Amino acid sequence: MTPDEIRTAFLQELTNVAPDIEPDTVGPDDHIQDDLGLDSMDVLTLVTALHDRLGVDIPEADYPRIASVALAQAYLAERMA
Amino acid sequence: MDKEHHHSEDRNSPADTWAEARALIDAPDGSINIAYEAIDRHVGQGHGEDVAMLWLGKSGARLPFTYADLADASARLANVLAAHGLSKGDSVFALMGRVPELYITALGTLKAGMIFTPLFSAFGPEPIQTRMEIGSANVLVTTAELYKRKIVAWRDQIPSLKLVLILGDVAPEGCVALGPAMAASNPSFQTVRTGPEDPALIHFTSGTTGKPKGAVHVHNAVVYHAFSGRHALDLTPGTIYWCTADPGWVTGTSYGIIAPLVNRVTMIVDEAEFDLDRWYSTVQNEKVEVWYSAPTAIRMMMRSGADAAAPYDFSSIRFLASVGEPLNPEAVVWSEKVFGQPFHDNWWQTETGGIMIANRPGMTVRPGSMGQPMPGIEAGIVERGEAGLTELGTGQVGELALRPGWPSMMRAYLHEQARYDKCFADGWYLSGDLALRDADGYFWFVGRADDLIKTSGHLIGPFEVESALIEHPAVAEAGVIGIPDETAGEIVKAYVTLNPGYESGAQLERELRGHARKKLGPAVAPREVIFHKTLPKTRSGKIMRRLLKARELGLPEGDISTLESDES
Numbered sequence: 001m002t003p004d005e006i007r008t009a010f011l012q013e014l015t016n017v018a019p020d021i022e023p024d025t026v027g028p029d030d031h032i033q034d035d036l037g038l039d040s041m042d043v044l045t046l047v048t049a050l051h052d053r054l055g056v057d058i059p060e061a062d063y064p065r066i067a068s069v070a071l072a073q074a075y076l077a078e079r080m081a
Numbered sequence: 082m083d084k085e086h087h088h089s090e091d092r093n094s095p096a097d098t099w100a101e102a103r104a105l106i107d108a109p110d111g112s113i114n115i116a117y118e119a120i121d122r123h124v125g126q127g128h129g130e131d132v133a134m135l136w137l138g139k140s141g142a143r144l145p146f147t148y149a150d151l152a153d154a155s156a157r158l159a160n161v162l163a164a165h166g167l168s169k170g171d172s173v174f175a176l177m178g179r180v181p182e183l184y185i186t187a188l189g190t191l192k193a194g195m196i197f198t199p200l201f202s203a204f205g206p207e208p209i210q211t212r213m214e215i216g217s218a219n220v221l222v223t224t225a226e227l228y229k230r231k232i233v234a235w236r237d238q239i240p241s242l243k244l245v246l247i248l249g250d251v252a253p254e255g256c257v258a259l260g261p262a263m264a265a266s267n268p269s270f271q272t273v274r275t276g277p278e279d280p281a282l283i284h285f286t287s288g289t290t291g292k293p294k295g296a297v298h299v300h301n302a303v304v305y306h307a308f309s310g311r312h313a314l315d316l317t318p319g320t321i322y323w324c325t326a327d328p329g330w331v332t333g334t335s336y337g338i339i340a341p342l343v344n345r346v347t348m349i350v351d352e353a354e355f356d357l358d359r360w361y362s363t364v365q366n367e368k369v370e371v372w373y374s375a376p377t378a379i380r381m382m383m384r385s386g387a388d389a390a391a392p393y394d395f396s397s398i399r400f401l402a403s404v405g406e407p408l409n410p411e412a413v414v415w416s417e418k419v420f421g422q423p424f425h426d427n428w429w430q431t432e433t434g435g436i437m438i439a440n441r442p443g444m445t446v447r448p449g450s451m452g453q454p455m456p457g458i459e460a461g462i463v464e465r466g467e468a469g470l471t472e473l474g475t476g477q478v479g480e481l482a483l484r485p486g487w488p489s490m491m492r493a494y495l496h497e498q499a500r501y502d503k504c505f506a507d508g509w510y511l512s513g514d515l516a517l518r519d520a521d522g523y524f525w526f527v528g529r530a531d532d533l534i535k536t537s538g539h540l541i542g543p544f545e546v547e548s549a550l551i552e553h554p555a556v557a558e559a560g561v562i563g564i565p566d567e568t569a570g571e572i573v574k575a576y577v578t579l580n581p582g583y584e585s586g587a588q589l590e591r592e593l594r595g596h597a598r599k600k601l602g603p604a605v606a607p608r609e610v611i612f613h614k615t616l617p618k619t620r621s622g623k624i625m626r627r628l629l630k631a632r633e634l635g636l637p638e639g640d641i642s643t644l645e646s647d648e649s
Binding site for chain 2: 016018019020021033034037038039040041042044045059060061063064
């Protein structure tokens with residue numbers, strides 16, 4: 001997958017977990033909890049969705065590394081490489 | 082059958098216990114003020130330089146506040162309120178994250194003899210507006226961001242609201258900036274003399290039907306906060322203590338502000354949400370001795386495994402406690418292995434104001450049990466029948482009930498006498514929780530007696546969620562239930578029928594969840610929406626949530642004699 005495709009996949013799963021978020025308004029560095037309002041259960045749901053879609057298993061300790069679109073894009077690319 | 086009343090192994094009568102508890106506070110000249118007991122008393126006794134609150138900011142700030150600092154800041158806040166013409170008995174709401182101002186607002190409000198209501202900052206606009214209406218809010222203290230996103234659109238619909246204080250140095254139109262107001266304000270304030278029965282706090286709790294209920298707590302509750310903090314959580318002067326709960330829920334106020342400060346501990350306040358490494362680092366680096374958390378967070382730690390915890394030094398930990406929903410036995414066993422101490426589960430409610438049943442320090446923890454009644458607390462298992470209440474014996478499942486009379490019991494549901502009265506029968510307070518008591522006097526949670534949903538330790542009323550869903554033009558009817566979830570205990574799930582002209586499908590499902598999240602916030606909104614052609618209803622048109630749930634879980638459907646329509 002290209003970085004762009006990873007970004008799109010992440011954004012789609014994010015806005016599926018939290019459909020109150022408009023994808024166009026999400027900045028690359030917006031924190032998914034502090035700025036976009038996800039709670040910890042949402043984060044778990046997102047992790048599961050990313051696993052189903054991308055086959056990446058994200059351990060609890062790495063959750064901070066998917067805390068924004070930019071971070072997640074880099075992290076997922078690294079894990080999928 | 083064992084019908085002996087259980088108030089733990091403690092032989093004292095409740096009256097003796099409360100007399101002993103009363104000795105933990107000062108109560109000068111018969112007046113009792115929570116803020117005085119929590120802060121000023123300690124300053125007066127020479128402990129002004131002890132650290133009361135160690136605040137950890139999201140982005141790494143570490144700010145200690147001494148008891149003298151909190152005395153100063155809360156006095157300034159009380160003066161700000163007074164300067165705007167507010168007085169004893171007025172109602173102050175707080176809506177913000179876990180920032181220092183939240184704690185200062187709580188203490189300053191109580192000092193001024195006003196009534197404090199904290200709201201969970203992740204609530205959407207609707208739960209906020211409903212609660213401020215019911216509570217006739219006179220003051221709101223919040224941030225510019227929350228004000229803009231959640232308040233300004235309907236602010237004028239709360240006629241009682243006289244003042245909106247905004248954190249920081251600038252405020253939107255019609256609001257007052259708190260920063261300059263505090264700076265210009267006098268750092269001394271004569272604490273308003275409040276009587277033991279004067280209202281101090283209102284905490285909202287969800288109902289099965291109708292609007293949320295505002296449980297009213299009085300200043301005398303501090304007697305029980307002091308006592309239960311000492312005996313259920315082992316809070317002693319100087320203890321380094323971390324309660325992870327948000328003050329928007331009752332635990333975060335009773336045991337995240339009042340009990341720790343009254344017991345003169347150093348309390349950790351972390352602004353950030355759960356983050357595994359951050360939490361483990363905090364326990365290690367701040368040398369947390371007593372840690373009070375919740376099953377959802379504990380299960381998240383557990384999911385990450387013992388390996389993730391291995392690099393950390395947890396030797397400072399002396400006592401671990403958990404509340405919110407039953408802590409599964411595996412988590413108790415796991416915590417003992419990882420932290421060297423088991424999490425001690427305890428049980429209480431918004432209405433009880435404090436911990437009622439607990440695995441206390443020194444007691445043998447029975448994994449999966451909520452423990453035994455606190456000293457002075459008499460608990461029983463009862464069954465409601467035509468002829469009144471019957472007390473049940475060992476091993477029988479019934480409603481968990483308590484003999485009223487402890488100091489932190491709610492005194493009313495605001496403007497809802499009838500609903501308050503329904504909580505009591507035959508000299509018992511009825512909790513709405515189903516439980517059983519074993520032969521050794523330990524209590525075990527079984528489920529809710531009503532339709533309320535316990536998710537991540539919070540009680541959610543299905544009615545509030547259904548009402549928000551029905552506001553969407555596509556939705557004709559909605560039924561909301563909790564379904565079991567291994568991390569959150571239960572999660573909120575909605576079943577809806579659609580109005581003509583709307584197509585069910587993934588697109589609409591997302592739209593409805595988005596709609597509900599905007600109105601209610603993520604903690605309350607459904608995680609899943611299911612479309613049905615009809616919902617099971619009684620002949621009087623009430624949606625039978627119990628039946629929805631039985632079908633969802635494949636359980637027996639029970640008595641369906643009142644079922645009217647139904648073809649899902």
